[in-house]
Amino acid sequence: DRFFKGTTKTRERLGLVDELLALWSLEDYEESLEELEEVLISADFGPRTALKIVDRIRDGVKSGKVKSAEDTRTALKEAIVELLTARSHSSELKLQGRPAAVLIVGVNGAGKTTTVGKLAYKYGKEGAKVYLIPGDTFRAAASEQLAEWGRRAGATLGTFREGARPQAVIASNLDDLRQRACKDPEDVYDLILVDTAGRLHTAYKLMEELQMCKSAVGTALQGQPDETLLVLDGTTGLNMLNQAREFNDAVRLTGLILTKLDGTARGGAVVSVVDQLGLPVKFIGVGETAEDLQPFDAEAFAEALFP
């Protein structure tokens, strides 16, 4: 199973959990819990989230619910599922507008364009009329890549203008769509996916630019985008927490998409991002083809960490 492979890095370290649990005893549980906390921290859960998880297990011990190593293991998985689903149990996107608009942000290489393509394919297959806006105006290749995904998904690619300001390209595409809809009320898209740039070396400007991109969508559609999703490379470990924080501060995210979980990903960090920022994971990417997008399933994720 490709998804299982996706959390190998974390699992290697979490192999230590098994060793710990083998030594678990009700008398010395405090010592085991402290070691467990260390293991979780080294497996990218981050200190705050690791502490939270261990506290929950400790509560379980005190209330008499956790009595054995096996109970500890179960409590550990339950705590992770709880943290992952605290804000949202559904991975469905909230698409209310017609057209609905989804802004996709993330650093270069995270898998934004691929994810836009996969989403176009998914919603297209479900019968939606999908329009793609190439908002990464700095790389002509990004637009070509998006065009290819659009062809595969049966989605329409908006106008690309290399070197233009992304917010201007977004605004003019949305303006075109509005004018078309005025002329012909049937000519309306169900879903607009906006790809954006993610050049890190000019990060200070990137965040401002993304704010303007979000405003451009908001102004044209007279409201916020239905979703503002951050695409995170699942292999980046705890670094993804800082990245997510920065993007969230700039454009107020509504959810996360985690890519490359078919590679050697670092699953523990995901729990930390969800817990610290209160953002739901909507989808996971498990490969490079259009069909390699899955709804996020917290229980399957916890199970993959502790099979």
Ligand code: GDP
């Ligand atoms: P962008 O710069 O954020 O738009 O990133 P791209 O969409 O161009 O993706 C960067 C690379 O990651 C490409 O080679 C993609 O094929 C690859 N990629 C994206 N998502 C996944 C995934 O879920 N699994 C794997 N294995 N590769 C992925």
